[in-house]
Amino acid sequence: VEDSLYQIDFQQLFQSVELNLNTDADETSRYAPWSFKPVCTQTLPSVGSELCVYTNATFANGRGISIFTTTQIAEQTTTLPPFNDRDVLSPLLNTDSGAWYTQPISNKGIGMFAKRPLRRGDVIVATTPVLVAYSENLLSPAERERYLQVAIHQLPASTREAYLNLTTVHGNPEILMQDIAAANTFAIQLHGQKHLAAFPEPSRINHDCAPNAQFHIDTATLTHYVRAVRPIPPDEEISIAYTNPLDTYAQRQRYLRQSFGFECTCRRCRRGGSGDDALDELNALQASLGDWTAESKASVAQAERLIKLYQDQGLDGYLDPAYCHAALMYSSVGSVKGARKYVDLAVDAIELRLGSYADQDDLGVWKEMRRDPSKHWSWKARKKQSRAELKPKPKL
Numbered sequence: 601v602e603d604s605l606y607q608i609d610f611q612q613l614f615q616s617v618e619l620n621l622n623t624d625a626d627e628t629s630r631y632a633p634w635s636f637k638p639v640c641t642q643t644l645p646s647v648g649s650e651l652c653v654y655t656n657a658t659f660a661n662g663r664g665i666s667i668f669t670t671t672q673i674a675e676q677t678t679t680l681p682p683f684n685d686r687d688v689l690s691p692l693l694n695t696d697s698g699a700w701y702t703q704p705i706s707n708k709g710i711g712m713f714a715k716r717p718l719r720r721g722d723v724i725v726a727t728t729p730v731l732v733a734y735s736e737n738l739l740s741p742a743e744r745e746r747y748l749q750v751a752i753h754q755l756p757a758s759t760r761e762a763y764l765n766l767t768t769v770h771g772n773p774e775i776l777m778q779d780i781a782a783a784n785t786f787a788i789q790l791h792g793q794k795h796l797a798a799f800p801e802p803s804r805i806n807h808d809c810a811p812n813a814q815f816h817i818d819t820a821t822l823t824h825y826v827r828a829v830r831p832i833p834p835d836e837e838i839s840i841a842y843t844n845p846l847d848t849y850a851q852r853q854r855y856l857r858q859s860f861g862f863e864c865t866c867r868r869c870r871r872g873g874s875g876d877d878a879l880d881e882l883n884a885l886q887a888s889l890g891d892w893t894a895e896s897k898a899s900v901a902q903a904e905r906l907i908k909l910y911q912d913q914g915l916d917g918y919l920d921p922a923y924c925h926a927a928l929m930y931s932s933v934g935s936v937k938g939a940r941k942y943v944d945l946a947v948d949a950i951e952l953r954l955g956s957y958a959d960q961d962d963l964g965v966w967k968e969m970r971r972d973p974s975k976h977w978s979w980k981a982r983k984k985q986s987r988a989e990l991k992p993k994p995k996l
């Protein structure tokens with residue numbers, strides 16, 4: 601019985617969509633900037649509003665976008681630059697940048713590979729989302745599925761195909777839209793609310809705990825960027841981390857198994873729990889370098905060792921804390937050259953990892969330190985300490 605009810609509701613939703621598709625320009629412009637009449641849930645008490653499917657079929661040069669969210673968030677989203685000024689979207693966006701190709705890879709489904717040599721910082725792929733969905737646990741899976749079906753159905757045909765061709769976690773055709781979303785979406789904040797966003801091209805990038813690429817999402821332009829974090833030769837697989845690579849082996853494995861249903865067999869994971877020794881050393885070094893008391897054992901050698909550890913672990917995209925520690929360490933012993941070198945590397949690494957999420961105030965402080973390390977609080981701080989330590993203790 602439930603199945604047939606589900607079918608009827610589903611058909612009704614689609615009928616309204618089809619009707620809208622056949623309406624004349626006046627009718628469609630009634631919902632501008634949306635291409636169709638929004639399809640909405642009941643008011644959801646804990647959200648304080650209904651959730652509706654909003655589709656703009658011409659977004660990003662005809663790629664289209666469907667957003668399942670509250671009326672208020674949808675309205676706020678339409679004030680974002682890409683809804684108002686085509687020129688803010690780079691012409692390279694959503695196009696084949698010539699940097700990658702996809703092909704099947706054993707035990708991982710499809711993967712993305714480098715087509716040409718890539719340097720650290722190169723943008724590999726930049727895309728806008730085709731689906732953005734409010735992250736909620738309020739609708740039943742069957743209900744949620746119906747709205748997501750409308751969202752996908754209303755997209756231009758090639759975009760719809762791109763979504764439907766993506767892989768699933770469970771292989772459950774009853775909730776196919778959600779199953780695809782589970783395997784492929786990235787979390788994105790829209791007006792302070794967590795949403796899940798699907799970007800079909802970078803969705804082909806597999807996971808590695810020592811990834812050679814990193815992604816960040818610029819929420820102002822709704823753009824997902826994937827950039828190389830180390831040189832990548834042609835035909836090497838491009839990888840990103842689905843989980844925090846600084847977590848322990850067991851934590852990483854648990855998360856990947858539970859959320860994505862696969863066992864990670866990357867180089868770091870093949871070492872099993874013994875690979876955590878490097879993380880322990882890394883944490884101990886960071887604790888030591890973060891110790892600014894008179895008893896601190898922090899040294900330049902420790903800072904250099906910390907950087908090498910990150911690099912040896914393949915954590916090239918996560919080097920910013922190590923570079924920050926090194927910049928402070930060199931400053932603290934009065935080395936302008938060392939401080940400047942590592943501030944430059946730290947700023948570059950922060951911008952690479954966080955993109956538009958990088959804290960501008962924080963970056964401003966580092967850049968200020970670069971201009972004149974001697975004005976920074978860390979300047980000769982450890983020298984003063986060691987001098988203080990050398991001084992005979994006053995007799996009580």
Ligand SMILES: C[S@@+](CC[C@H](N)C(=O)[O-])C[C@H]1O[C@@H](n2cnc3c(N)ncnc32)[C@H](O)[C@@H]1O
Binds near residue numbers: 808
């Ligand atoms: C975002 S998709 C990546 C592209 C996917 N391989 C495909 O065929 O479209 C995520 C899914 O890819 C697979 N996957 C990703 N990284 C993997 C890895 N390191 N080992 C095995 N499977 C992986 C898992 O099935 C996961 O749910």
